Amino acid sequence: MKVDLGPITRIEGHLNVRTTIDNGVVTEAQCMSEMFRGFEIFLKGRDPLDAQQITQRICGVCPYAHAIASSYAQENAYKIQAPANGRILHNLIQGANHLYDYLLHFYQLSALDFVDVTAILKYTGKDEELLAVKQWVQAELSRKKAFPAAPFLPRLSGQYINDPELNIGALKHYLEAMTMERKANQAAAIFGGKFPHSTAIFPGGCTQEARIDLIAAYQALIREVRDFIRDKYIPDVVAVAGLFPEYWKIGVSRGGFMSYGLLPMTPDPQGKQLFAAGALLDGQVTPVDFGQITQDVKYARYSSASGRTVRDSEITPAAGKEGAYTWSKAPRYGGKMMEVGPAARVLVDYHQGNNPDLKALVDKCAGQAQITPQELNSVLGRHLCRALQAAVIADFLLAETERLDPGAPTMAELAIPESGEGFGATEASRGALLHYLKIEKGKIAKYECVVPTTWNASPRDDQGQPGAMESALIGTKVATPEEQIESVRVVHSFDPCIACAVH
Helix, strand or coil, X not given: CEEECCCCCCCECCEEEEXXXXXXXXXXXXXXXXXXXXXXXXXXCCCHHHHHHHHHHHCCCCHHHHHHHHHXXXXXXXXXXXXXXXXXXXXXXXXXXXXXXXXHHHHHHHHHHCCCHHHHHHCCCCCHHHHHHHHHHHHHHHCCCCCCCCCCCXXXXXXXXXXXXXXXXXXXXXXXXXXXXXXXXXXXXXXXXXXXXXXXXXXXXXXXXXXXXXXXXXXHHHHHHHHHHHHHHHHHHHHHHHHCHHHHCCCCCCCEEEECCEEECCCCCCCCEEECCEEEECCEEECCCHHHEEEECCCECECCCCCEECCCCCCCECCCCCCCCECCCEEEECCECEECCHHHHHHHHHHHCCCHHHHHHHHHHHHHHCCCHHHHCCHHHHHHHHHHHHHHHHHHHHHHHHHCCCCCCCECCCCCCCEEEEEEEEEECCEEEEEEEEEXXXXXXXXXXXXXXXXXXXXXXXXXXXXXXXXXXXXXXXCCCCCCHHHHHHHHHHCCEHHHHCC
């Protein structure tokens, strides 16, 4: 029995997942990214300094990560480094964006897979926001067919939290989270210029000054967000985990894990980082080698050569290609499938002992949940990893503001060479993000992006190995094959961004 779950809602972009069901179990899955964009094609011939602005338009949710990766690639090509203030300002912008994205993902995109929104119908209190939610849900449920993009619907068949007080409390936090997300974005825009699509992130640093009044405003906003993370976000994730413990075993990807590292603590962006870089395979972490990254296209709608490295990759769209089922390529690392994203960042860092605060949080939560750190490779694991990272990042950002030197330079001098190349690697909230730039005659001769959801939502590769999300779906038991809330929970745990995947 084949069932299409698309359009998958509460994600970014257009995704269908085709599942094959046998005796109530998913035996095969195909992730179908359903559009083509071609950023790497129309970047050719442009001024290299256009790149950090144009690539931000790949995504309106995580534009800062693209700006940072592009700036790193250009710095690499121009052979420059940002001054200390410039690198810190990059971190303050990007880190605030991570906080926004984690809160958005849990409360607006995933929590309603577990929270019973219909519990609000029994609410008799006086909170105006909750009463508005109650009215909204009543109106949607009264329709014969709910509008698919309604914020609280569609509501799939399945088991939800059955504690009315817990449900209503979670819905209250759903509303509060939106305020915190706005504050995180305001913080990012203080130094980034605006959200989305920063105007201040630049190769060699940041065009905004490190003024004391801006620093104070940023600190006030991040403190509020940090308190919400500690007091509500982490407890809410823990509460869901306690009620759905089976999801520590569901959604397990069957490959390795990779992180490029996040939030550099030195002028060199590939130096010491808050979250360490590495490729984790068979319990061993090794340094990431960009030369081992290739992209297969056997099942992708491209007629260009398969298995090319990042430097040699090509894009030739082929909409009618026989056997292809997606516009996403299949990146592989040394021929291996890799999961990227929050669980990968935590597991790579944990295995290296890079961040003692993160390790302590992981050990504490794993002990309370009676799981091993390896079980973070799961639906609940990905949710918990986001929450723990949010706590670590919020503290780090406040410490970073104290390291700024008001009045000191925030930008390096730069000159565009006639020729050169550079790699820029960072972590978007959804995972490992790589930009590659080649310059000839002072213009962009080649640009290549290998994006987090291209890894996670990839099709099978030339050897038939499924991508991370496809492999995580296989083996999932579903109670209602036509709806599959269990499979949707797996998909949502990866937080796919299809606009990025099909850039």
